[in-house]
Amino acid sequence: MLFFAVPQALKRKVERMKIGKPKRILDPYEWLPGYGESRVSFRSVGADVVLEIEYDGADIGTDGAEEIPSLTRELRFKGARSFMKTPFPGDPMFELSGKPDALRLGDLTEFEESEFLERTTEAWRSVSSHAPPLLRHFCILFLSENLAFNVLAEDVILSEALTVD
Template sequence: MKISQPKLVLNPYEWLPGFGESKVSFRSVGVDLVLDVEYEKDVFDADGNEELSIVRREMVFKNVHSFIKLPFPGSIIFNFLGDASEFGLGELTEFRESEFVRNSLDSWRLLTSLEPPRLRHFSIQFLAENIAFHVLAEEVFLSGELSVI
């Protein structure tokens, strides 16, 4: 499927360590998809001693229509049209032109006369875990840091 016109949504390397994520998992909560991104962070205790802590953030995709989890690199489902320098690997990107969106909305219209959802095509590659996600959702939110128990 062809994709183009990337738009940066967020760069997780603004909060991930340079070596990236430690673990990525996903789960659904109703019609939302949650990507749990765990990573290591240096913290200081009350005495000023440095400790390593595992924390996580959630990327919550709201009202998900569909998603694809792929190995990265190695998948050729999506064909990017344009200058590869327009978006960076490992960044959460929205593709404003997407056959994935167009095909999903065409299928929606065949099934119902209800107003179609306002789908957006989000994509992110997790470079340490070697996986990529393509998500059709209405919106995405990033949580603050959460402790890992």
């Protein structure tokens, strides 16, 4: 019979970073179909992180003979400093303080209280004499793709819908 020792680091409970005061930035289901997105991908463009959200558009034809187009929109996180993509649901890295019903799943949310943001700002100050950038903690959960994105960035911009070629 073989026995393996489990390192102490693995035995400890993972300490989750606290987040609070969620503020809704946008509800993507205002333009996504009820069943959600078809595909989500991300890329970096300079200092920005861009989430590309592909989804089915509305039926343009009145007789139903025309094909439903695929559309895409981008969430561009300007001046991103940190980015995490995790499975959802899964083992959460964050613990919400306050009322759980204040957070609506699927919305792009900003957390006005964020230990993730505080730790990142402290790390900046420990290595730089310059003022840290004014970052915000954004989070969006993609319910069809089962993905969560947490981004520390200066701002976020939603593009207009474009037809996928």
